[in-house]
Amino acid sequence: MKKYILSFLILTLLASCSDYQQLELNPNLPTSVPSSIILRNVLNGMNEGAWDDNMRYNQFYCSNYAYYDTNEYNWQNASLQFTTLKNVVKLEEEALKSGAKALNPYSALGKFLRAYSYTNMTLRVGDLPVKDALKGIEVDKPKYDTQKDVFIQVLKWLEESNNDLAALITAGDNSLEGDIYYAGDLRKWQKAVNTFRLRVLVHLSKKADDADLKVKQDFAAIIANPTKYPLMTDLSESLQYVWSVNNKYPRNPDNLGNNATRENMAKTYIDLLKNNNDPRLFVVAEPAAAQIAKGLKATDVEAYVGASSGEDLADMSSKAGRGEYSFQSRARYYSSYTGENTFIVSYPEMCFNISEAINRGWVTGNAQDWYERGVKASMSFYGIADATAYLAQASVKYAGNNAAGLTQILSQKYIAFFQNSGYEAYFNWRRTGVPTFLTGTGTGNGNKIPLRFKYPQLEQTTNTQNLSEALTRQFGVGIEGENINAAMWLIK
Missing domain, CATH: 1.25.40.390 (Serine Threonine Protein Phosphatase 5, Tetratricopeptide repeat)
Structure with missing residues (x-):
């Protein structure tokens, strides 16, 4: 008799556990999610954005308003x-x-x-x-x-x-x-x-x-x-994030009053454009108001001034307030909610990587051709159809498979990384030292650019x-x- 009672209790206990496990399940929550939904979420997370911390650390632009951000590398x-x-x-x-x-x-x-x-x-x-x-x-x-x-x-x-x-x-x-x-x-x-x-x-x-x-x-x-x-064979095949009215470009009509003048362009980036009479300068930035007041025109490269990322933030703020620095182009970056596409892995970068490999002797090929392809593709992204005159300049024309040529490749790749590809501009600087990143009181960390997190x-x-x-x-x-x-x- 005891044997039957024990068996009954065991069966009852197992049934109770099973019932409890069933009760634990929430019928309103899915127990499985389609791969397509998970993939969409993972791919969306690959977008590292634009006009964010990454891009300040890449020295493309600076914050001149401490309430929002500083330019310090105290990672x-x-x-x-x-x-x-x-x-x-x-x-x-x-x-x-x-x-x-x-x-x-x-x-x-x-x-x-x-x-x-x-x-x-x-x-x-x-x-x-x-x-x-x-x-x-x-x-x-x-x-x-x-x-x-x-x-x-x-x-x-x-x-x-x-x-x-x-x-x-x-x-x-x-x-x-x-x-x-x-x-x-x-x-x-x-x-x-x-x-x-x-x-x-x-x-x-x-x-x-x-x-x-x-x-x-x-x-x-x-x-x-x-x-x-x-x-990849052209710009259209780049892996790139397309912004929408539901997921707005980081600079858009909604935040024009918040940060359009509380951020100014960085000297590291602006000077590379100025030194080569780069037409992309006139697309991405506005002339400094103080330079226009001196009589310069918006078509003069000297009308564009970037601030050193190492400048004391209070000094930068005062100078920006007096119109001494260029701001990002409000016409380009604040006129719509969809902005420009943000590259994750781009065709221009690929061209410069191949050119670099040829320059270094890893592969045979025409480094100048790939270098020029990269420049032209980057130019076309900004709506500049003809890069012939730009590429013909002594400072831009490929110097050959030597150190000077390598610096040109790396500099152009840096320019092409503007507001895309996450930390790639910084990673390339860390690897090569090109371009020269500026330091000072404003960058903190003992006037050093950190090498890791x-x-x-x-x-x-x-x-x-x-x-x-x-x-x-x-x-x-x-x-x-x-x-x-x-x-x-x-x-x-």
């Missing part, structure tokens, strides 16, 4: 993208749950999105968890892989993404949904993947001779085989031992000694 903890990467894992899982084959557009793009996120993160901080990452409670304190190993994995993902996309294109798969950039066109995505891969390889220029990374060999292989590794505060408290080991390996210090001015492996 603290980085915001990393592991939540985004969890969403990438989820979109791949949901694709399989919905019946997709093992090889599908979401898995192919997932590899690119992993590579894109890890590249952006490692460029900010250095070493990162890769092998132990994204395993949930299975590995809640992941160990850090070296920055070199991070890049090896990034390049592997990009190779696989290219190959997977090629196979899907051959199979005629057009099942990608939720794509806000290329409307499901896998051919354009394949070009974006390979164009981004060139960016990654250029970031590794100081490690070009590393036998494990194979920087020169990989770059040459991509350029030599356009059938296997198709690249610190790791997130949460990582310091929840993964202390592994982070401390990574910091010691990279910089010879533990968590307490972490320093934004320390040079990471990439730039040594």
